[in-house]
Amino acid sequence: MKNYIxxxxxxxxxxxxxxxxxxxxEGPEASIEGKILDVNGTMLQTEQGGGNxxxxxxxxxxxxxxxxxxxxxxxxxxxxxGSFNNSKIFSGEYRITPIEGPFYPYxxxxxxxxxxxxxxxxxxxxPYLNVEWVTEPYxxxxxxxxxxxRFSRNSKDGMSAxxxxxxxxxxxxxQYCGNNNYDSQLAATPSAIDNSQEGQTIKLISSTxxxxxxxxxxxxxxxxxxxxxxxxxxxxxxxxxxxx
Amino acid sequence: xxxxxxxxxxxxxxxxxxxxxxxxxxxYMAGMxxxxxMEDFNVTSDSRYGGFYYxxxxxxxxxxxxxxxxRNNRGIxxxxxxxxxxxxxxxxxxxVLIESLPDYIGSLNGAEEWIAEARFIRAYTYFYMVKxxxxxxxxxxxxxxxxxxxxxxxxxSSHKDCYDFILADLxxxxxxxxxxxxxxxxNKYVAAALKSRVALFAGSYARYGSTYEHSVDGVMxxxxxxxxANGYFEQAWDAATxxxxxxxxLYQGNSDLEENFAEVFTKADVSSESVFIRQYDYVNYVHEFxxxxxxxxxxxxxxxxxxxxxxWVELFDGLPIDPTTGKLNPVDNAGNYFTYDGxxxxxxxxxxxxxxxxLVPGKTYKGVELDIRRGIIDETIDxxxxxxxxxxxxxxxxxxxxxxxxxxxxxxxxxxxIYSQTPLEISTGAKLNITGxxxxxxxxxxxxxxxxxxxxxxxxxxxxxxxxxxSTASWIDIRYAEVLLNRAEAALELSQNxxxxxxxxxxxxxxxxxxxxxxxxxxxxxxxxASELSTAAAxxxxxxxxxxxxxxxxxxxxxxxxxxxxxxxEHKLYWDLRRWFTFDTQIxxxxxxxxxxxxxxxxxxxxxxxxxxxxxxxxxxxxxxxSDNLNFETKYYYEMIPTGEIKTNPLLEQNDQY
Numbered sequence: 051m052k053n054y055i056x057x058x059x060x061x062x063x064x065x066x067x068x069x070x071x072x073x074x075x076e077g078p079e080a081s082i083e084g085k086i087l088d089v090n091g092t093m094l095q096t097e098q099g100g101g102n103x104x105x106x107x108x109x110x111x112x113x114x115x116x117x118x119x120x121x122x123x124x125x126x127x128x129x130x131x132g133s134f135n136n137s138k139i140f141s142g143e144y145r146i147t148p149i150e151g152p153f154y155p156y157x158x159x160x161x162x163x164x165x166x167x168x169x170x171x172x173x174x175x176x177p178y179l180n181v182e183w184v185t186e187p188y189x190x191x192x193x194x195x196x197x198x199x200r201f202s203r204n205s206k207d208g209m210s211a212x213x214x215x216x217x218x219x220x221x222x223x224x225q226y227c228g229n230n231n232y233d234s235q236l237a238a239t240p241s242a243i244d245n246s247q248e249g250q251t252i253k254l255i256s257s258t259x260x261x262x263x264x265x266x267x268x269x270x271x272x273x274x275x276x277x278x279x280x281x282x283x284x285x286x287x288x289x290x291x292x293x294x
Numbered sequence: 295x296x297x298x299x300x301x302x303x304x305x306x307x308x309x310x311x312x313x314x315x316x317x318x319x320x321x322y323m324a325g326m327x328x329x330x331x332m333e334d335f336n337v338t339s340d341s342r343y344g345g346f347y348y349x350x351x352x353x354x355x356x357x358x359x360x361x362x363x364x365r366n367n368r369g370i371x372x373x374x375x376x377x378x379x380x381x382x383x384x385x386x387x388x389x390v391l392i393e394s395l396p397d398y399i400g401s402l403n404g405a406e407e408w409i410a411e412a413r414f415i416r417a418y419t420y421f422y423m424v425k426x427x428x429x430x431x432x433x434x435x436x437x438x439x440x441x442x443x444x445x446x447x448x449x450x451s452s453h454k455d456c457y458d459f460i461l462a463d464l465x466x467x468x469x470x471x472x473x474x475x476x477x478x479x480x481n482k483y484v485a486a487a488l489k490s491r492v493a494l495f496a497g498s499y500a501r502y503g504s505t506y507e508h509s510v511d512g513v514m515x516x517x518x519x520x521x522x523a524n525g526y527f528e529q530a531w532d533a534a535t536x537x538x539x540x541x542x543x544l545y546q547g548n549s550d551l552e553e554n555f556a557e558v559f560t561k562a563d564v565s566s567e568s569v570f571i572r573q574y575d576y577v578n579y580v581h582e583f584x585x586x587x588x589x590x591x592x593x594x595x596x597x598x599x600x601x602x603x604x605x606w607v608e609l610f611d612g613l614p615i616d617p618t619t620g621k622l623n624p625v626d627n628a629g630n631y632f633t634y635d636g637x638x639x640x641x642x643x644x645x646x647x648x649x650x651x652x653l654v655p656g657k658t659y660k661g662v663e664l665d666i667r668r669g670i671i672d673e674t675i676d677x678x679x680x681x682x683x684x685x686x687x688x689x690x691x692x693x694x695x696x697x698x699x700x701x702x703x704x705x706x707x708x709x710x711x712i713y714s715q716t717p718l719e720i721s722t723g724a725k726l727n728i729t730g731x732x733x734x735x736x737x738x739x740x741x742x743x744x745x746x747x748x749x750x751x752x753x754x755x756x757x758x759x760x761x762x763x764x765s766t767a768s769w770i771d772i773r774y775a776e777v778l779l780n781r782a783e784a785a786l787e788l789s790q791n792x793x794x795x796x797x798x799x800x801x802x803x804x805x806x807x808x809x810x811x812x813x814x815x816x817x818x819x820x821x822x823x824a825s826e827l828s829t830a831a832a833x834x835x836x837x838x839x840x841x842x843x844x845x846x847x848x849x850x851x852x853x854x855x856x857x858x859x860x861x862x863x864e865h866k867l868y869w870d871l872r873r874w875f876t877f878d879t880q881i882x883x884x885x886x887x888x889x890x891x892x893x894x895x896x897x898x899x900x901x902x903x904x905x906x907x908x909x910x911x912x913x914x915x916x917x918x919x920x921s922d923n924l925n926f927e928t929k930y931y932y933e934m935i936p937t938g939e940i941k942t943n944p945l946l947e948q949n950d951q952y
Contacts, residue, residue: 118444120937122940122941234923238690239688239690257688278506278951280925
């Protein structure tokens with residue numbers, strides 16, 4: 051038994067001195083950051099992560115137009131305020147396209163971006179809807195959360211506008227409030243809405259009264275359309291403070 | 295020294311002489327049947343085998359369609375295991391036969407028929423791949439290694455060309471196969487039955503898939519031009535009616551309609567309804583369905599993965615359904631619960647097909663009397679008391695029972711282990727288990743929905759025999775009821791789209807008669823006239839009976855609901871929702887619902903099995919332990935071509951949304 055242990059130790063020692071070499075390739079030392087903006091330069095209100103939209107990134111320089119090499123895309127997710135940032139990315143020529151979001155499809159060619167060192171790029175998209183507060187969310191006398199919003203539809207040349215689908219009041223106990231994160235007891239069933247309600251005031255109310263006092267709730271309204279993704283155009287996030 | 299030259303043929307390589315004789319070809323063919331992508335009991339999420347041939351199928355597509363849920367998978371589950379290279383292996387094996395057998399016509403008995411059978415296998419395999427991906431690469435020759443790797447690359451054909459290729463293979467099989475075959479093997483009518491399925495899919499993609507069409511360089515990889523729809527539906531109808539000539543009929547071997555429906559599955563080997571089955575064998579190929587899907591008391595291990603949702607149960611006749619919502623109605627107009635003699639009072643008059651598809655509380659299976667109960671109402675409360683509904687049933691509320699003040703004060707529930715719970719002793723001395731021994735309980739065990747499924751379970755196995763890796767009951771891949779429903783759907787699609795009559799038959803009336811055949815066998819309420827299959831607006835969820843199953847109009851809704859009721863738990867509806875393109879609207883902010891039975895302690899007694907009998911109320915709500923919000927992502931209408939395959943064959947174009 052003792053012998054085996056000695057052999058084992060010897061083996062480990064041998065292994066630990068064997069050829070370990072750091073490879074000679076550069077690490078991912080470039081970076082990319084930017085914003086998703088609408089035509090007015092307003093940042094897109096979205097969700098943390100890839101659920102409400104994402105950026106498709108195709109690295110083109112490795113294949114160098116050789117059609118026999120398949121380019122497999124990678125994806126970059128965005129922050130809920132519509133900004134994005136990846137500080138560890140390989141230098142190269144990328145085709146970047148914002149996809150699957152609550153906006154009209156970006157042009158298919160995307161943007162060709164030469165990433166080499168710190169790179170900044172913004173994308174201009176046309177959201178399906180602009181959603182804005184009419185009355186910021188407030189606590190009713192019987193402790194329900196209520197809010198009023200209205201939406202306006204945007205159009206884009208050559209594309210038909212999708213029909214409206216539903217509106218939903220999202221309530222969360224953290225600042226990450228949206229369709230990816232909400233209190234399912236407070237958030238009411240989505241209310242079906244249609245195109246004719248454009249510009250009208252839509253009133254939304256939580257399905258139950260809030261349970262806790264001395265806390266804050268983060269509130270946001272999302273409205274979506276009947277496109278392939280049914281992702282939401284959001285208001286910004288407001289806080290409702292529940293007193294003692 | 296003596297050196298002897300060792301020049302003998304290698305023993306481990308089969309040569310043509312080994313295969314092209316009667317025994318050899320049969321063995322070769324058996325191997326191919328083993329490897330066709332049949333969604334049977336051994337479908338899993340395991341990608342090593344492309345999602346097939348592996349034990350542990352506790353996850354299945356049915357959890358995403360509103361049919362079932364199980365504690366291992368409470369969110370949505372999309373079975374996309376990247377079935378690709380396994381398919382091309384089967385296809386290559388089939389191509390080998392299709393290419394070389396013509397040389398043996400005359401010398402090998404039945405060579406023509408073997409060719410037809412190989413083409414059936416090829417069609418079957420291609421159909422599964424086309425269901426997953428849309429158009430795929432059609433390889434109809436045995437590829438040989440050429441001078442360059444790129445000789446092997448084949449681009450994807452259009453979605454339509456793939457369907458036409460499959461249909462041509464099946465037409466050849468129908469033409470050249472004999473009328474009968476051994477169990478588990480194809481024949482003329484099996485090929486016709488599969489054709490009715492394939493053509494129905496093609497027609498649906500043409501009619502409903504325009505939003506998700508995807509073309510690259512002028513080739514429509516996903517989607518079929520709409521003008522082809524009627525042609526495919528006609529093919530589906532023709533093929534389905536042909537199956538009738540094969541002597542198949544709905545199984546009606548037992549005059550008790552409830553047991554009869556269960557026997558369709560347990561007597562698959564002898565039933566006149568089984569068109570195409572897969573048999574199992576204790577030594578070679580088994581499954582675990584009984585172990586995984588029985589209630590825990592009816593198996594030695596695992597169990598309880600077969601939790602049928604209320605949304606599905608509500609589709610059936612004979613239940614107290616509110617016609618204005620299509621929902622089970624447990625309360626009177628004032629919102630107070632109805633009481634029922636229980637257990638199982640709610641299902642007393644239910645459609646026999648439902649009772650044959652689920653395990654009914656109070657009935658005994660495998661010597662175990664099914665005991666389903668969420669809790670007990672204290673003895674101080676008389677069953678005549680008016681009790682307001684505890685929690686809302688509004689498709690979104692996930693409120694806890696204990697938040698209801700009356701509930702908290704008067705109803706006993708327990709989080710204790712079901713077998714070691716402290717029973718409630720009442721004034722008569724009877725000890726009542728608070729939670730039913732088969733659930734549902736305050737944890738993720740037993741049943742999350744208040745139901746256990748029955749379809750496929752082999753009740754002739756004792757509890758002790760119900761072990762891992764021993765089940766050998768047959769799987770029915772195609773049964774005549776599906777063929778009839780294919781026919782009804784094709785007929786109504788035609789009737790509503792300008793083809794009032796086809797082959798001399800009135801299409802609307804044909805759909806009506808076929809649906810009534812199915813309903814009559816299941817003990818359901820019959821349609822009164824063909825005009826019920828109308829183009830009036832369909833119900834949506836919560837607006838009328840069957841509203842859970844979305845459809846473009848009421849007539850098609852009735853057809854689709856019939857498929858839901860008849861073909862549930864058979865890996866069929868998952869694909870139906872994909873080909874109808876209603877998956878993303880039907881499974882949108884969908885939370886599965888449950889039934890929670892509560893017993894009045896007052897007046898309760900014990901059955902001979904020791905389970906409480908008495909007055910019950912039934913609460914309905916979103917599943918307490920599986921309240922996840924389900925959304926189908928539209929990218930799954932067409933799955934992702936495995937990226938590894940794109941790297942080895944750069945001619946493959948990826949699907950949209952990946």
